[in-house]
Structures are given as structure tokens and as C-alpha cells.
Amino acid sequence: MTRAIMIQGTGSNVGKSLLVAGLARAFLRRGLSVAPFKPQNMSNNAAVTQDGGEIGRAQALQARAARRAPHTDMNPVLLKPEGTRGAQVIVQGHPVGSLKARDYTREKPRLLGAVLESFTRLSQTADLVLVEGAGSPAEINLRAGDIANMGFARAAGVPVILVGDIDRGGVIAQIVGTKAVIDPADAAMIRGFAVNKFRGDISLFTEGERAISDLTGWPSLGVVPWFEHAWRLPPEDVQDLTSVQREGGLHIVVPHLGMISNFDDLTPLGNEPDVTVEIVPAGQPLPAKADLILLAGSKSTIADLATLRRNGWDIDLAAHIRRKGRVLGICGGYQMLGRRIADPDGIEGPPGTVEGLGHLDVETVLRPRKRLGLTTAQHATWGTPVSGYEIHLGETTGTDCARGWLIVGDRREGAQSPDGRIQGTYLHGLFAEDAFRAAFLAELDTVSDLFYEKTVDHALDALASHLETWMDLDRLLALAAPSAQSKS
Known part of the structure; x- marks a missing residue:
């Protein structure tokens, strides 16, 4: 029976993409076949798939972590911003036109069909589907017709783990505030939370972790320290694009x-x-x-x-x-x-x-x-x-x-x-x-003796070990629900 679970964030850039990549490699090492899935992505950083389409590069990295070829079903809706004019809309790997934000909002209910179709197909190929949300479910102004977060989770019956980013501060408010503003039926889809990007002594956050659980009723799946080797992996978001400075060379x-x-x-x-x-x-x-x-x-x-x-x-x-x-x-x-x-x-x-x-x-x-x-x-x-x-x-x-x-x-x-x-x-x-x-x-x-592909693979293994250490992956897997389709 195929299972699925969704990683949503309290905001953009909380580390969802990297967490899904690490979880994919971790569960693969446990003997499961894993597939990544993101219903809707917004990125100009795309990857080309063997089936002749394009998807977000983060999903290509996640596929690599799961040791499977990238496929257009892993990211059925890709939005590629075009300045102030809106975005090019890619559906199941192929462009269908460019839309302004207001026009795209009207199209989302129709696109949900393509999203669920891809999710169902993908579910037939894996033991576990790891779904990544986009932005935040707390953007309640975007909830109507949503296909990226709770709209998808409820339509597909996929439980959610909510991730907050402590590095930017206010993580208690991020997670507790999300529950406060979203619809109770959406909140009921959330089965636990995790705190990401912690720097320093984790024991100092024990009371904060307990406060979040008390105020939300959700169990904690862990507090994850900052992953130092993230820079070795291809970034998806332009805000992750940073210089690599070295002396000389x-x-x-x-x-x-x-x-x-x-x-x-x-x-x-x-x-x-x-x-x-x-x-x-x-x-x-x-x-x-x-x-x-x-x-x-x-x-x-x-x-x-x-x-x-x-x-x-x-x-x-x-x-x-x-x-x-x-x-x-x-x-x-x-x-x-x-x-x-x-x-x-x-x-x-x-x-x-x-x-x-x-x-x-x-x-x-x-x-x-x-x-x-x-x-x-x-x-x-x-x-x-x-x-x-x-x-x-x-x-x-x-x-x-x-x-x-x-x-x-x-x-x-x-x-x-x-x-x-x-x-x-x-x-x-x-x-x-x-x-x-x-x-x-x-x-x-300049002399190069770097084996790049091995470097990326080692970084993915290190990320998986990092999550095995700091997250309760047994509990996360137990929270995953049967998907729409069993593996055939």
C-alpha cells in the first residue's frame, strides 16, 4: 500500500525542498521506493526530464535523492515568473501559456485535475510519496482554489507536517499563528510540526518546543540544526544563490x-x-x-x-x-x-x-x-x-x-x-x-580533481543522516496515510 505525507512550511524558504530531499534519501536507505511530488512550484530554475518536459529543479534533486529519473508527474504545475507580466504556466511538463496572477487564480480549479492525475500516476510507482507544499498555508487570501497546500492535501487526503524556520526568528509565532488563522478543517490535516535551521544549543529550545505542542496540540517531530553542507547541493530559489568565497585561486x-x-x-x-x-x-x-x-x-x-x-x-x-x-x-x-x-x-x-x-x-x-x-x-x-x-x-x-x-x-x-x-x-x-x-x-x-556527482551524492547521504539524527522518522512514516492508489 502506497503511503504519502506532505511537508508544508510556515513561509517560503523555510527549507522544505531540502527536507524532502533528505527524507527521500533516508527512507530509500530504509528500503522503501520513494517519489517526490510538488503540486505547484514557482521557479525559473527548471530541469529537463527524460519524458521531454520540465519541472522545478528542486524536484529533480529530490528525484536524485530517491535514485529515480525526474518525471513531469513530480511537478505537474510549474510557474515561471516573467517580470511584472505574470508567469508562464507549465502543465505536466509543457507550456500552456502565460497568465497574470488574477487570471491564474481563475484557472487553478481546472489545474487541480491535472495535479491529482499526476499524483495518482506517481503513487502507483512508489511505496512512499513525499509531497512538498509551496509558500505557506497561512496565506489565507490565496486559499480559495488552492492547489499547492491545503487545497491539495484535502483533495488527495494527504496528512501534513508543518515546518517552521527558527533562523529567521519568531518560530513559535510562525507555527502557532498558522493554526490560529487557517480553517479548522485545514488545521485538522496537520499531524505534527518540526523546527528547522537551528543554530546553537538545541536544549535551550526545549521549552519552546513544548509550548508549540501545548498551544497547537501537534506533536513535535524534531528540531533540526542548520545543515552545513547545503551549499554543496544545487539551489532552487534565487534567494539561495550566494557567493562562495575563497582566498586565492x-x-x-x-x-x-x-x-x-x-x-x-x-x-x-x-x-x-x-x-x-x-x-x-x-x-x-x-x-x-x-x-x-x-x-x-x-x-x-x-x-x-x-x-x-x-x-x-x-x-x-x-x-x-x-x-x-x-x-x-x-x-x-x-x-x-x-x-x-x-x-x-x-x-x-x-x-x-x-x-x-x-x-x-x-x-x-x-x-x-x-x-x-x-x-x-x-x-x-x-x-x-x-x-x-x-x-x-x-x-x-x-x-x-x-x-x-x-x-x-x-x-x-x-x-x-x-x-x-x-x-x-x-x-x-x-x-x-x-x-x-x-x-x-x-x-x-586551475587544476580540478573534484568528483562533482560523488560530492552531491555524499551531501545527500549526509543530509539523510542529519535528519535521521534530529527527526523522529519512525513517527513521520507512521503518520503517512495510504495514498489514492496502491502500488500496482
Whole structure:
């Protein structure tokens, strides 16, 4: 009989995604087959699945923790913000259009059918389904038609564990306050609570833990200390995107653009012991000491190009190039490096054409059809194999494409300047390949002996052990209820 339990939070960024990943690995090690599920996610950091769709990257990491291939049923509704215009809506892996927030609210009851359909299918493949909520059930203004938290929990009959974040303070009010404001029928779905991100002596919170239980009637499943190795795992939320600073070594600089996406490309580089990855926030210049400036992916390339110029980063980039510095643009960053970006169909705003940064002799035309898929390639010079994924709108052509530095099948992918110092590619995930990353860093006089995939797997095992130590996983499993479908 398949069981399911849902991890909801008192707010965004309380650590739900990481907890589900750790629980998936912990229960897998106990001999259960586990599947992650998130009814609705809002993120521009997406992963491409083998069945040809896209889901939130957190669900891909959770699938990896459960040692199963990511599938579109794990995240049936993905919202990809598009600035102030609303969000692109991805249903069961494929875009169905863009909606403003008010219009999306009207669509949610219809989307619940797709959510429950995916949940039922997924339930047939596992012993335990770990469901992750979104935001907070205390956002009672969003309760009508909800499919992300209690709306799903009640429709699917899945019990809930509520998680609070003590690191931001006021965790007693977070958890007790949630019960105070939500509907009693919603509160009845909550079977226990946990406190996450504790720093210091946990015994000092014993009275606080007891107070929460007394005031809510819910049992505590544990107080979880801060997990020190979280930085080794690919982040999902843009607020988790932080610099990794080290003394000496290679210095990679990344401007933090407003619609930055698929920034997990940075995680393997940040794990390198001789590499500093510095994320530069708006309002600060790009440091002159950079060895490589990396322009990451973007959900709205034209808007982020304007942001880049507004911060004066285009001037800093040009100075870096004059100093013979290296530049790499990935996806949207690649498009920005060209001479111009045309948007004849008004995909990102009013139809028109904007001038690019002009550092690559290419130009991009945005097209409605998204290129989406897993890709294998090899470096045109080194012959080093690499695998990754493409997820973009737009076709890029021009003289520098003839010097494409990756080979995909019978075509050249990407572009580079005549001296090879400025490069662009649509391929995400290339730095997760150890041999490729080592060869790339060697050209920057940096030695790599990191086995990245093993590093991620070890971090997931450490996270599972962390939760085994600090949470009552036996009780959590006992609280899980039979799912809508038994495993067939």
C-alpha cells in the first residue's frame, strides 16, 4: 500500500525542498521506493526530464535523492515568473501559456485535475510519496482554489507536517499563528510540526518546543540544526544563490540579474576548492580582479539586458575584455553577448529589436517554440564528452557560430570570438561533467580533481543522516496515510 505525507512550511524558504530531499534519501536507505511530488512550484530554475518536459529543479534533486529519473508527474504545475507580466504556466511538463496572477487564480480549479492525475500516476510507482507544499498555508487570501497546500492535501487526503524556520526568528509565532488563522478543517490535516535551521544549543529550545505542542496540540517531530553542507547541493530559489568565497585561486564573477534562471550551472564551480564564485548584487560594480565573467541564463533576456546596462555592468564587462579577461554566456547570457536580439512576436514584451552587448558576432531571434531536451555533446577541440540540457526560446546565428566550440551530432553548438576568450552556449549542465570542467578550468590555469556527482551524492547521504539524527522518522512514516492508489 502506497503511503504519502506532505511537508508544508510556515513561509517560503523555510527549507522544505531540502527536507524532502533528505527524507527521500533516508527512507530509500530504509528500503522503501520513494517519489517526490510538488503540486505547484514557482521557479525559473527548471530541469529537463527524460519524458521531454520540465519541472522545478528542486524536484529533480529530490528525484536524485530517491535514485529515480525526474518525471513531469513530480511537478505537474510549474510557474515561471516573467517580470511584472505574470508567469508562464507549465502543465505536466509543457507550456500552456502565460497568465497574470488574477487570471491564474481563475484557472487553478481546472489545474487541480491535472495535479491529482499526476499524483495518482506517481503513487502507483512508489511505496512512499513525499509531497512538498509551496509558500505557506497561512496565506489565507490565496486559499480559495488552492492547489499547492491545503487545497491539495484535502483533495488527495494527504496528512501534513508543518515546518517552521527558527533562523529567521519568531518560530513559535510562525507555527502557532498558522493554526490560529487557517480553517479548522485545514488545521485538522496537520499531524505534527518540526523546527528547522537551528543554530546553537538545541536544549535551550526545549521549552519552546513544548509550548508549540501545548498551544497547537501537534506533536513535535524534531528540531533540526542548520545543515552545513547545503551549499554543496544545487539551489532552487534565487534567494539561495550566494557567493562562495575563497582566498586565492580562480575568481569567477556572476552579475545577479533580476530574472536569472538555471543558475545551478554555478554549483559545480562553487564546489571547486580553488575557485571563488562571486555573485554581484545590483548596485555594485563587477570587480576588476575577475578571471572569468559568467552571464547566466535568464527567463527574460531583454529585460535582464536592460538591467545589466542600468547597473553599468556593460561598461565593467567591456573593461574586463580589454584586460584580456575571459567571458562565458550561457543561454540568455549567450544571447546578450551578441549584436542584437529580435523579438518579432512580442514574447518578452512589445515586439521589436534591441542592441546586444556586441562582443560576439551573432544575433538572436526569439521564437514562440521552446527548444527543450537532454543533449549530449563533445568539445570541438578537446574531444571531451559532455551531457546537459537545452531549455530556451530563440535561434542564434552569425559568423562566430562557425567557431562553435561544442559539437552536437553533426552541428556546431554555441559561438566564440576569434581569440576564443568570449564564448556562448545554450547547453546547461556542462560543468557537472568532471572531465569537461577540469579541461575548462585548465585553460584558466586551475587544476580540478573534484568528483562533482560523488560530492552531491555524499551531501545527500549526509543530509539523510542529519535528519535521521534530529527527526523522529519512525513517527513521520507512521503518520503517512495510504495514498489514492496502491502500488500496482
